[in-house]
Amino acid sequence: MNVRRLWAIVVKELRQLRRDRITLAMVVGIPVIQLVLFGYAINTNLRGLDAGIVDQANSAGSRALVMDMLATGVVAPVARVNTPQELMAMIRRGQVGIGIVVPPDFERRRIDGRAVAQILVDGSDTAVQAAAAQLMQVPIDSAAPDTRAPATSTPVGGRISMVAFYNPQRRSAVNIVPGLIGVILTMTMVLFTAIAIVRERERGNMELLIATPLTSSELMIGKVLPYVAIGLVQTSVILALGTWLFAVPILGSVVDVYLASGLLILANLALGLLISTRAQSQFQAMQMTFFVFLPSILLSGFMFPFAGMPKLVQWLAEILPLTHFLRLIRGVMLRGAGLREMWLDVLALAVFTLAMMALAILRFRKRLD
Template sequence: MMSSFRAVFRKEILHIRRNRGVLIVTVMMPIMQMMLFGFIDQTVHDVPTVVVDQDHSVESRELMDKLRATKTFAIRQVTADPDAARGAIIRGNASVGIVIPPDYHDRRGRGRPAKILVLIDGSDSTVSAGALAAVNGLVAQDNLEVLARDARGGMPLSAQPIILFNPEGRTANFIIPGLVAILMQMIAIFLAAGSVVREREKGTMEQLMVTPVDPLGLMLGKVAPYLFLGLGETALILAVMRWAFAVPIQGSLVFLFGIMIVYLAALLALGLFISTRAKTEMEAMQTAQMLVLPSVFLSGYIFPIKGMPFLLQAISQVLPATHMVAVMRGIVLRDAGPTEMLGHVVALLVFAVVLVWASVRRVSKMTL
């Protein structure tokens, strides 16, 4: 029995050593998950904020200093335009807008109640809840300081919060639009990752290579069916989102499907590139899984990107899913168009061009 055990044991050790893909996944997967969950901070801080200062007084500047002191708000812009705050939130450049009215100084100076307007992007329920709690805490602290000096002072400061785009704070409205981008990433990469290596394992790839096939035509022929399948899956998922989970689609479906074509093209090209480098279908699936997992955690789908360390934030910006999650939430929840989502659209176009070029070049080397 021991001789059989030793023989089989030695055989499995050699198999693990030779199959480096399995070894890398086995070792790196738990380390990657520990690093992701360990470094990601879900505490809401440094929320991009636009302040509409219509008062331009010492008191309004003191209020902005108090906002910065909370560490929750990072004031990115100070303007007098009342439409600037809402516009910045729609574009995704800000999550909070603070409007200080023109009579703020007079009311505070005369001991009369003053009110500020707080616009909060409700498309991210975690950030909106944290920002709302920070504003209420700041107002309460200010009122306590005034009451400590004069017990008859009443409540000199109040905040009027307005939750934009998801006033009910429904989790489904926040999660499902981002989930569409993540699901399509998984479907596209895993489908394309096995396309070339599957033919290689069956022995039909050699027959295909001896034919006068153009590399670009070969790549397009491989990914085009999956592109149409992905668009069909997108339509099905959006229908389920709208009618089963009652998540309204505020923006343009034409824009949504247009950017989805770019997104799927980039992911299918990436999957095809993986397929050309893998030796077996199992290795291709493992490599695809290694790429998909970071996207789930670093794309902002689950955890706010602002709560991540700088290095993880930088990595998140080179993931197509990060930009597609932002675009999906912008279209579905904020009625954002191409102008508001321009930065994310450009990033997805760059990803698509680079990945398609890399895949065509790789296929060209295979056909030589």
């Protein structure tokens, strides 16, 4: 082995890495991203969960009990409604994850030692269900007595009960399988289209496309459409296996499931096309896809609770299509909600798709350079 020739190869590789900005960015970027995400953004100790409150007693004791629950920091009130039915509708639409219900006979229940309040939980997220259990530890005796009630020597007691909807057994498969639809579609759809234009260049097909009367819009949209069918096939496979092997329910409309999946497919395909207009090789396209996939799977709420992330990270996660899709698919499959009830997430996916497709079309040029 000749040391000079070996050293020449080492220098050549280092110079090539220096010119390859994407690879150089991954060398530094991947450790930084993982350190920031796992150290700052990922938090399994949930605090400040969105909660709705129904206080039908409206007494000094019931108000004190609600304040004690809020003082734990587990929940943050975002809505006060009049009936438990309104609260259930908000949970089904995904507007709140936890509901606190105090019945009108709160004082009598406390004297009798019965359940004085009920915690309603969206069990489709097992992490929220576990965090809500902390509210059951709030002491009832600390609640101020109702001065309007007659004095009594009966000991004050009572307890707080919890009811988990949509996944009372806390089966992890019920929570994971719907999310896997989004994760798999994100990984495959972005990657497929990210290498679409690059592959045409590397195989020499771009010269043929340049000679055709195709416009940039026709070429980009034509690249996308075949993968829509592939994405829907993947969705069908995951749904079939999820219901057969893990008994995952589909409480909502199957049509809404496919419509939500179609929105995510289009969003990811448009993002992949935008990446393909920037990448110079298939390897670069795969590297850039990894930069998108890593934050998506960590910040969307698939692996770690979305509610446990800092507000700044939550705002950044709102840009990711997978974040909105997880809300839609879990709402439809596990809570029986309709897409109309979750129209904000539908709108977010549609706007993202149009923006990414427009940018991809603007960046694409039918020329070899």
